[in-house]
Amino acid sequence: MPPRATHTSAKAKTAQSSNNHPDLLELARHLSAAEFGRLHEIETYVQENIRQQSVEPWNQEALPVEMLHRLGDLGLGELFTDGSSQLFQGLAHAALARADVSLSSIIGIHNELIVGTINTLGSSEQRERWLPGLKRLTTLGAFCLTEPDHGSDIAGGLATSATLEGGHWRIRGSKRWIGLGTVADVAVVWARDTADHQIKGFLVPTDTPGYQAQKITHKTGLRIMQNAEVELDLSVPESALMPKATSFAATSEGLRGSRAWVGWQAVGAQQALFDIARSYAVTREQFGKPLASFQLIQVALATMAGNLAVSTAFMGELTRLQEEGRLTMLRASLAKATLTRIARESAASARDVLGGNGILSTHEVAKIAGDIDAIFTYEGSHGINMLIAGRDLTGVSAFA
Ligand SMILES: Cc1cc2nc3c(=O)[nH]c(=O)nc-3n(C[C@H](O)[C@H](O)[C@H](O)COP(=O)(O)OP(=O)(O)OC[C@H]3O[C@@H](n4cnc5c(N)ncnc54)[C@H](O)[C@@H]3O)c2cc1C
Structure with a gap:
């Protein structure tokens, strides 16, 4: 190479x-x-x-x-x-x-x-x-896949239905956790065709009568990202179906790239944690000396820097494979699951370095820690991404 x-x-x-x-x-x-x-x-x-x-x-x-x-x-x-x-x-x-x-x-x-x-x-x-x-970014979109009763088992369980009647698709169902669901202009809606039972993708303008979104409040992470419960009971023209979005495999293709992107989020979040913890350690004094002069604090910072380097190296090589068209789901799932796990460890270290201030969002680390907890779960939970990797590594599915 x-x-x-x-x-x-x-x-x-x-x-x-x-x-x-x-x-x-x-x-x-x-x-x-x-x-x-x-x-x-x-x-x-x-x-x-x-x-x-x-x-x-x-x-x-x-x-x-x-x-x-x-x-x-x-x-x-x-x-x-x-x-x-x-x-x-x-x-x-x-x-x-x-x-x-x-x-x-x-x-x-x-x-x-x-x-x-x-x-x-x-x-x-x-x-x-x-x-x-x-x-x-003058038009915003929402990706509507997850449902109240189907998260990890969405491929088999997706219950939102789409029925072609008289040149229109009648779409009925509920979605949950939908980012920008309340403010988006267009929704990419995944629904099961009642004729052939395949999961298909539709583009639904959110001003279509029968599209209703309610913001989910009280989140402890990604609080700026407006997630929503979305109720769908609407009719769109036949042309709303995306021609190549006619099976769950089409969705999976997109999820592979997006899992790799979450790995990059884990890199950036850890960069922020390092920035904040280092800057705090060199300025805050205890026992008449900067925190940075204590061995335990240096170990925490060096551990975070090491976690960051490992994460960066993983993503650098993954990107190279992506450029060669060799991003497999095993690689993407492992990157997503592993780097968000490591990022959680870095967040715990950064919170410790900041002492009591580590639990204040105004000092940023608590904000980032909450955000990392959320990215640990979305785009497939940590457990599900590990099971995807495990299935690939062993040839045996352990999903159920
Ligand atoms: C902040 C945020 C933003 C999101 N944005 C979007 C969005 O824009 N669009 C969208 O469509 N979705 C979105 N999601 C949904 C996200 O993809 C789901 O939350 C995720 O897939 C997990 O589904 P769930 O929450 O229903 O958990 P569940 O599926 O109920 O899982 C709960 C726990 O059980 C474990 N589990 C489940 N099945 C198994 C099994 N077979 N074996 C072992 N363990 C298992 C999981 O790993 C997890 O730990 C978002 C979620 C969050 C939190």
Whole structure:
């Protein structure tokens, strides 16, 4: 396998010599000069305009839509389709997660499961109608798969029905946990065709009579991401069916890429934890000395840096395989499950370094820890991703 080209600009050299830069493995040096510059622009923007500014909306469970529009201006709504390298996409997702995990969840699902699904499985009319606004993030989408009674067993259990009657699809059912369900313009709805019992994907404008969404409140993580219960009792034209979304295999294809993206979220979240814990340790004094001078604190920071390096290395290699078209579900599930588990461990260490302040969302670590708990579960729970990997590794299914 040819080695990746390396790029060493002045900025890369600065990052290399800095003792607090979280990209220990300097993955960004493999980007082209243009992508390296674009990544730096995104990193700078989100650190200056999103990181601190997202704390209060997180506390309030509010969606700062204007922040999404700014992310659209930075081109983050079209990462999936603008020809960016996989490595750039991954590092951009990590950069956003480092500033705020909720917004990175919205942007990740938007790219992987909304734009990606419509672009890959939709008709040319559907692409022309929805993609321009989605790419600019002036149009928002919701991915409606999970149901109140079917989460992990959604493939076999999905109960929302779609019946073709007189040139229209009649769709009935309930969805749960749907990100942006209350504010989206278009919903990607997965329903079971009552004729052939296959799971099919439909594009439903959310102003269709019979689409109703209720925000889920009291979440302890991803509080900016508006999740919803969605009730569907509606009728859409026959053309709402995405032509290539005619079985659960089509959904799985998208979920593979999105599980890999969650691995990048775990990288970015751990970068943030390291940033915050390190900065706290060098400034807070106890016993007349900075916390950073105590061996136990250094072990905590070094453990976090090691976890981050392992996570980054995993994603760097996974991205390389992705670029070669060799991202298997085993690899994606293992990355998602393993990196979110490691990120939870890093969150516990960071919370400890901050003492009592570690449980205040205003000091960010508690906010990030709650967010990591949520990404540990979505895109397939930790357990289910491990079972997917276990089935692949042994040839034996342990699901039931
Ligand atoms: C913040 C957030 C955002 C989300 N966003 C979306 C979204 O935008 N769109 C969408 O469609 N969905 C979304 N989801 C849903 C998410 O994908 C599901 O929560 C996830 O698949 C788990 O389903 P569940 O919550 O019903 O848990 P359950 O399936 O009830 O699982 C509960 C526990 O049982 C375990 N378990 C289940 N079956 C087995 C088994 N056979 N063997 C061993 N253990 C098992 C699981 O691992 C888990 O630990 C989101 C969820 C969250 C929390």
